[in-house]
Amino acid sequence: MSRKPEIQIEGLFNASENYGYSPEQWAAVVRDLDAELKIDVATTIAFVEPWGDRKPVSRPLGDAVQELAGYYGALARLEDHRLTPKQQAVKAKQILTKLKVSYVGELADLIPELERRKQRYDKLAATHNGRRDNPVRTHTRFWLELMKIWRALNGARRQHKHLRAFLFICSKPIFPKATTEPTLTSFIERYFPQTNT
Numbered sequence: 288m289s290r291k292p293e294i295q296i297e298g299l300f301n302a303s304e305n306y307g308y309s310p311e312q313w314a315a316v317v318r319d320l321d322a323e324l325k326i327d328v329a330t331t332i333a334f335v336e337p338w339g340d341r342k343p344v345s346r347p348l349g350d351a352v353q354e355l356a357g358y359y360g361a362l363a364r365l366e367d368h369r370l371t372p373k374q375q376a377v378k379a380k381q382i383l384t385k386l387k388v389s390y391v392g393e394l395a396d397l398i399p400e401l402e403r404r405k406q407r408y409d410k411l412a413a414t415h416n417g418r419r420d421n422p423v424r425t426h427t428r429f430w431l432e433l434m435k436i437w438r439a440l441n442g443a444r445r446q447h448k449h450l451r452a453f454l455f456i457c458s459k460p461i462f463p464k465a466t467t468e469p470t471l472t473s474f475i476e477r478y479f480p481q482t483n484t
Contacts, residue, residue: 306364307357312460317349319456324449328352332439337432351436352457359429360461379405426462430474433457450475 308316320326328349335343338358346354437453451471459466 306360307353308460313353316352316456316460320453323452323456326440326453330440332436334439335435337428348436348440352433355429355432355436356457356461359425359432362428363425363462376405376409424465426458426465427474429458429462430454430471431478434479450479 307313317328320328326348328347330348331345332348332351333343334346334351335341336354433454434450437450451468454471454474455466455468
């Protein structure tokens with residue numbers, strides 16, 4: 288069974304593009320969070336950036352959610368979940384070979400990064416057990432980060448049953464294929480088990 292990429296890429300990857308919410312999508316997220324869950328995106332929360340030094344920073348909820356959406360949206364386009372570590376190592380080696388023979392002058396800065404990545408994939412491939420080492424898909428990592436935000440908002444006043452709505456509202460625009468009621472239910476049962484409330 289082959290793994291499909293989480294987000295279909297149309298056209299070439301362009302790092303300067305925004306991979307988070309479009310203005311229309313963000314307006315819908317803000318509207319739905321307020322209307323369905325009475326959540327104001329201006330609320331300040333303690334937010335731990337998954338790409339930072341893991342220290343909480345005070346940030347408006349809306350900024351935190353948008354930053355996570357942009358980060359995980361870009362990751363989903365860059366990562367190829369169909370490839371095993373061994374296949375990723377082969378792919379990195381092929382890219383390195385092409386770069387070294389063709390565009391060394393212009394892309395010289397990319398070569399060390401790709402070599403580090405290839406070494407990492409080689410190391411992963413050597414220890415990879417396909418049955419045991421199931422990769423955590425990008426949308427699942429996004430949902431885990433959203434759950435941290437939910438807990439920061441939650442306190443005693445928000446009910447567990449509204450978590451699914453929160454995840455759905457925030458992730459449907461970024462991961463439209465993965466964000467379904469059954470997948471969210473399974474995710475919540477696995478990562479946030481609790482009696483039905």
